[in-house]
Amino acid sequence: MKTYHILVVDDEEDLCEILKFNLETEGYSVDTVNSAEEALKLDLGKYDLLLLDVMMGEISGFKMANMLKKDKKTANVPIIFITAKDTENDTVTGFNIGADDYISKPFSLREVSARVRAVLRRTSLSEDIPVTQLIYKSLVLDLLQKRAVVDNIDVPLTKKEFEILKLLLENKDKVFSRDEILNQVWNEDSYVLDRTVDVNITRLRRKIGIYGKNVVTRLGYGYCFEQD
Incomplete structure (x- = not known):
């Protein structure tokens, strides 16, 4: 309780x-x-x-x-x-x-x-009341259907890209280190390199269009979804 x-x-x-x-x-x-x-x-x-x-x-x-x-x-x-x-x-x-x-x-x-x-x-x-959607302006992450939508257009994310975006949207403006992202998104995989996070972040930014700029790099610290 x-x-x-x-x-x-x-x-x-x-x-x-x-x-x-x-x-x-x-x-x-x-x-x-x-x-x-x-x-x-x-x-x-x-x-x-x-x-x-x-x-x-x-x-x-x-x-x-x-x-x-x-x-x-x-x-x-x-x-x-x-x-x-x-x-x-x-x-x-x-x-x-x-x-x-x-x-x-x-x-x-x-x-x-x-x-x-x-x-x-x-x-x-x-x-x-369980949260079924994460919404930022016209970016919508449907947690039940595992869909990402930008301006009413489906965005084809991989499972890892989806989970990274979910983590960042649930904790807007909070910075996650590469290790924290690896632990929360790749927790079942023992042999994943830090560089894997960078590659997935780069692809994610490209796929979500105008909201790619909101996925911000904090040099020496990690990544966050920054509200504007």
Whole structure:
């Protein structure tokens, strides 16, 4: 069973510790910070949920949430605002930014737990749906039919070319070394040279036309599919 990773952002240290203790008792992995500035130094895309106070320092919870929603790496991270502000305008502002829920102080820990469970259940439903296509603009990789399509035209890829493209599309902008590609694509073959990866990458670039430029070489490191 997946352990959900939650970040609590609140300038009240005691409240952070109380929330951390109770949520960890429920089986969650919990980190805490006491300002938006601290939070923004973290890899926020790794969290399954943020509990975010509104009234904080120079960067308010609303401002931080607005920043996250504009960043593709964090746009889909669920947010529950926790705040003493409970006017209708504040609530509307929170939801307009993209909040998934809004809890007003003072609150009961049972209420927080219930709302956390509800948001995670709702936002995690998509995790149970298997991915059948990888899509980048007009480049489509059909994982069921093992087909590659560019601009509605089939592209005849070999099995290895298909698997390389699948690996890169599943991890856009991540650089894979030749050894990593060999291990993941040729894992059943013991005697394959690094040069084999280069040859397949060259053929793949040629076959996928305008998207060949997106398969980028990082000299000394490896290859990645770079978004533009």
